[in-house]
Amino acid sequence: MKLTLSSSPHLRTKRDTGQVMRLVLYAMLPGVACQLYFFGWGVMVQAIIALITAIATEAAILALRNKSVIRNLSDYSAVLTACLLAVSIPPTLPWWMTVIGTFFAIAIVKQLYGGLGYNLFNPAMIAYVVLLVSFPAAMTQWLPPVSLQATELNFADTLSLIFTGFSVDGMDITQVKTTIDGITSATPLDYVKTGLTQSQTYSELLNSGLFNSSVADSAAAGWSWVGLAYALGGLLLLRLKVISWHIPGSMVLSVIICALLMHLINPDIYASPLFHLLNGSVLFGAFFIATDPVSASTTQKGRLVFGAMIGFWIVIIRTFGGYPDAVAFAVIIMNMAVPLIDYYTRPRTYGYSRGKQ
């Protein structure tokens, strides 16, 4: 009898890499739904553009590298990268920018470093930063929530805006952005940042413009709801044990602590922890970006350090840096520190003495 040989263990869990990636994708759904609801069709169009680009790029490079295209595409990592990028960029970004960004993420950041598992940086975040640095104007053109939009954009308008730069009625992005009350819309982060530089106080800003009326409440609520929806998806991932609590936990806590300390020092110029938490992409970043296993720390202690430092950098860059949001920068900075963190946070192996006994 000829017997087949194999190496132990002969038993494995059913969960494979593709499944992990798909679970993350599913967990994004509440957030994406919120974005669709509050900000219109843009995010969906961007997702489609990014998906097509990502899959085409990944397939082409896999073919060039003589790797099995279908097998590697089936790990869904390219799909996930595309989706993460699509929900991070302004929904009306011209299509070719999205294409460039996605191409950069897949080809340069991921495949040129050796493909899945070898990239030092989070592909979606590098792509985001590349776009932000290359096209700062376009990358900060955020639409106001649908409820505040003077002109309601339907699907055709959105498509037209993304592909031609004008809506079906011939309006460009700045016109579209104008809110019902005639103010050019900005994200709350942007608004506060601009206001603070014009030596208004934080409390004044919160009681003016965007935040003043029911309209403003709604605006703030629109962004905050998206963040909370992503947090919900993140909690689902925690529950399914796709991610561990270490990174999101320490990151959120760190944002709260850093912001609170500064807010206590001078509440006029430093925003409150809640403001930091519910605006911009802190919650999204905590559960979906910083937890990217490839580019994050792999030890438990290291993950705590990694998350906490991201939180720290977010508050610092938001407060003192030139850009309103800072999640991408913070994540990239900490991606660079991962080998160091991992090296110094190795757990004590069984049987080794604790400390210097």
Place this chain on the structure above:
Amino acid sequence: MFPEFEDVVSRLDKGQLATFPGGVHPQDHKALSNQTQIADLPLANEFVIPVRQHIGTDGALLVRVGDKVMKGQPLTQSNQPFSVPVHAPTSGVVTDITQHVTAHPSGLNELCVVLKADGQDIWAPLSPCDDYTALDKTALIEKLCDAGISGMGGAGFPTHIKASANNEVEFLIINGAECEPYITSDDRLMREHAESILTGIDILSYLLKPKCVVFAIEDNKPEALDAIRKQVVSRPHVRVVSIETKYPAGGEKQLIQVVTGREVPRKGLPLDIGVTMFNVGTCHAINDAISFGKPLIERIVTVTGKAVKRPGNYRTRLGTPVNHLLSQAGYLADKQKTPQVIMGGPMMGFTLNDAAVPVVKITNCLLVPETHELTQGEDERACIRCSACADACPATLLPQQLYWHSKAREYDKAQEYNLFDCIECGACAYVCPSEIPLVHYYRKAKADVRLELDEKAKSEKAKERFEARKARLEQEKAEREEKHRKAKEARLAAAEKPARKAADATADPAKDKVAAALARAKARKAAQAAQATGEKASAENAEATTADAPQATEKPAGNKKAAVAAAIARAKAKKAAQNAETAETPSDQVVTPADSPAPATAPANDRKAAVAAAVARAKAKKAAREAEQQSAPQSDSSAPATKPVEESEQAPAPESPDVSAEDSAAEAKKKRIAAAVAKAKAKKAQKENENKA
């Protein structure tokens, strides 16, 4: 953070257990095989008994082919502390003693005794013992050893060694965890033979005098727990603890951690922290050996998996071929697309490459999975560094880093991440979403590192040997030089005496001429001597003429002899020259002129002397030319011909017959040197003559 004995005991009494980090919860599939009673397996026709079934050394064979043996008769005997005997599993005839495929992950062949059963199954005389307390420790331990008992949980460590430990034992832990999925042999054993197991524990307690006995069973075996608890009512000192079902809780280090909260130090033994552990199967075997005098010739083997018709536990004689066991359990070949048999559990077991492999002392399970019952084949993908493996690792290693470095063959870095602390439990590979066979990578890395160390040790040894030799050679050289130096001093002293005498003697040119002629003659003689075959004798003649010739007798044989001869010739020439210079003819050298050629005896005539010198010069030139011609093509060959010192030490150089084997290169060299010396002498003599004239 070392839990003290009292703390541990009080925690145990409160039912609080520690845990170990990581671990996984695979489906246990134990119900497949633990529903039926242990069945006696019918005897096979032929048994294959590997001589070594434990960790340690083989015992010495006691039987020969053709011998008739009884059931339980020892086939080998323990002649070293770490050897454990094996016994005949039934009565029959030894038909062969040969290399046979055995239960080994690499399918290696090992020395086995092949036994043809006679079907009688008659025991050899046994010596049961009703009261083990009547025996002293040594006798008991000897009995354990003679019964061939080694750890039956997996590692196969000789039990008598563990049981004879002199350290203070705080905790005697009985391992009934059986954490591997599918395996139920210990489960059934505990259910059906609780009394025997506990008697075994009593014997161990008697031997080891532990302060506390803990019987640990995973909580997925409630029937076994009940059975044992019933038995310990009469033994209140035994604490039965139900531990959380988590793989690999049955690993020795992990179970120690769960029960005591202590960790076995790196490269240490459980005894270092006052703990010793025995498997329930071993306890049962100990009882059999002591109370009934039965050696270890059978064990319980779980045969399970969906590709057998009657999964269950079988009381199996050691040496039973796996295929006999499979056919008795009803192997369903059509359920397996590719035949596969795993010895051990699905997590740490290994696939057999041949069903003729015999059951041995550590064989607890044969798993015969149907297609798709277990993970088939490898679908390895890139590591995404999710560190699910690190979360599962019971040794708190970083499997992703180990994998990374093992794959890249950066073994030094892998060791920096404590590669060798991996217990190969397979938890990491079990959870890996990229289906990377992590353990396989670690095994390979470990094997490579061991190989590397082996080679390093070997080369280190070689280096040591080389250095020792070098040192010895240098010392010998120094001694030799010292000797030479002394000889030279003696020579100089001898030469000085006549020089002083000569100081007041009147310089006589005629004497100079005589001296020159003498020198010439000597030089020529030396040249001739060197030329002759078997010439050491003649070389010695030449040497004999100078009492104080250098004692180069210790120089290595072979080529070096030539050099010696040349050196002698040179020395003589020098001496002659010295003598000539001092215009003195020492008596011992005057002896020789008789056999020196005509010109040497020529009267004191300047012109004649000049002629003679010219002739000598010409001759010398000729000799030099000849020597050059001879040596040119062979000069290289002399280099590698140096012989080991040991040899040259034994061979007294000058008399040695192999002197005759001097090669032509040496000869040529000698000749050339002699000629050069002669030439120089002649020149000098001439010059002196000229000066005087």
